[in-house]
Amino acid sequence: MQSTTRVALDAMGGDNAPAEVVKGAVDAVNKRNDIKIFLVGQKIPVERELSLYTYPKEQIEIVDAPEVIEMAEPPVVAIRRKKQSSIVVGMNMVKNKEADAFVSAGSSGAVLVGGQVIVGRIKGIQRPPLAPLIPTERGVSLLIDCGANVDARAEHLVQFAKMGSIYMEHVVGVKNPKVALVNIGAEEEKGNALVKETMPLLRECTDINFVGSIEARDIPKGDADVIVCEAFTGNVILKLYEGLSSTLIGVIKKGLMSTLKSKIGAALALPALKNTLKSFDATEYGGAPLLGLNGLVVKTHGSSKAKEITNSVFQCVTFKEKEINDKIKEYIINNKPAD
Numbered sequence: 001m002q003s004t005t006r007v008a009l010d011a012m013g014g015d016n017a018p019a020e021v022v023k024g025a026v027d028a029v030n031k032r033n034d035i036k037i038f039l040v041g042q043k044i045p046v047e048r049e050l051s052l053y054t055y056p057k058e059q060i061e062i063v064d065a066p067e068v069i070e071m072a073e074p075p076v077v078a079i080r081r082k083k084q085s086s087i088v089v090g091m092n093m094v095k096n097k098e099a100d101a102f103v104s105a106g107s108s109g110a111v112l113v114g115g116q117v118i119v120g121r122i123k124g125i126q127r128p129p130l131a132p133l134i135p136t137e138r139g140v141s142l143l144i145d146c147g148a149n150v151d152a153r154a155e156h157l158v159q160f161a162k163m164g165s166i167y168m169e170h171v172v173g174v175k176n177p178k179v180a181l182v183n184i185g186a187e188e189e190k191g192n193a194l195v196k197e198t199m200p201l202l203r204e205c206t207d208i209n210f211v212g213s214i215e216a217r218d219i220p221k222g223d224a225d226v227i228v229c230e231a232f233t234g235n236v237i238l239k240l241y242e243g244l245s246s247t248l249i250g251v252i253k254k255g256l257m258s259t260l261k262s263k264i265g266a267a268l269a270l271p272a273l274k275n276t277l278k279s280f281d282a283t284e285y286g287g288a289p290l291l292g293l294n295g296l297v298v299k300t301h302g303s304s305k306a307k308e309i310t311n312s313v314f315q316c317v318t319f320k321e322k323e324i325n326d327k328i329k330e331y332i333i334n335n336k337p338a339d
Helices: 019-031 043-050 075-081 086-095 108-119 154-172 193-203 231-256 260-279 306-321 324-334
Strands: 005-010 035-041 060-064 101-104 133-136 139-144 178-182 209-214 226-228 296-299
Touching: 005 019, 005 086, 005 306, 019 035, 019 043, 019 060, 019 306, 035 043, 035 086, 035 306, 043 060, 060 086, 075 108, 086 101, 086 108, 086 296, 101 306, 108 296, 133 231, 139 154, 139 231, 154 178, 154 193, 154 226, 154 324, 178 193, 178 231, 193 209, 231 260, 296 306
Parallel strands: 005 035, 005 101, 035 060, 101 296, 139 226, 178 209, 178 226
Antiparallel strands: 133 139
16 A cells, blocks of 8 residues: 655745745645645645646645744744744644654754754754755765754764765665765875764774765765765855856856857757756755654755755655664664663
8 A cells, every 4th residue: 555755845935935835846746646745834825826736636735834934033033932933833743743754945044943842853863964965976975964063073973974874775775885074185194173083983883884084076976975074064065066066057058059069069969968967956856854853854955946845855755665764763772882
């Protein structure tokens, strides 16, 4: 019997809400019948957007949440005061098992705080990291952490490495994924205090395939499957990655349209070029799951369009089917210190 994945979707989160969020939800249910989406947000504008589309009515339901947490609001204060906001209502649905996952393009701070305070951490997880998939020459790699823990400690990075390895193996299907620690060189003596402290701890881990340091220039080559770092470094890598990708795509398109000869060449090369550029489009891979919580929370870009919302919903289905939370809990039990 086919299982249905229930996704609470923040209809008010992000620069393009609710229009692109609603469109993404409709696209998702029109492509798959094993999804139930709860559009959490202000009822009237969400209904207005939803009325523009044809879709299986039983697969989308509006959950009224009259308040909105704005990007600039202090996250802790907003989560505490705005109990009827789309983020708080959606998170509570996951906490109360009314939804299997919550997806939001809204305030990153509010999503991170809400994930820990409302959904809660798996017992034994010290810091939940954000872990987006990033495109590489060989497919994708998991960048962990990219925004949740700026001041992480060595033991946190060890947990990130293990959770990232579980995710890559069971969600992406990479057997025995290569795990690397972001550093400024391959030599053991290089790196800051955090890297130097973390390196020997990762080398001692027998349950992950740790391959040592990775420099930023080697990340796009796909030299490792799981890229481990604290959130400051990870966020810089992610934002540079995104900015460089969009800039290169723009420059390539401009060059191809610059002369008559290049336009003729572009017409011949277009099908192959589209496939290549598509593989480096971050929106193809959905959002960043906040790993280590008692339920799934996925943060998508604030500028997300419908395609990224749809792919984030599909991501939730895979996460549930592969029982990632159960596998993380199993890891915690197996690595619990002896009394």
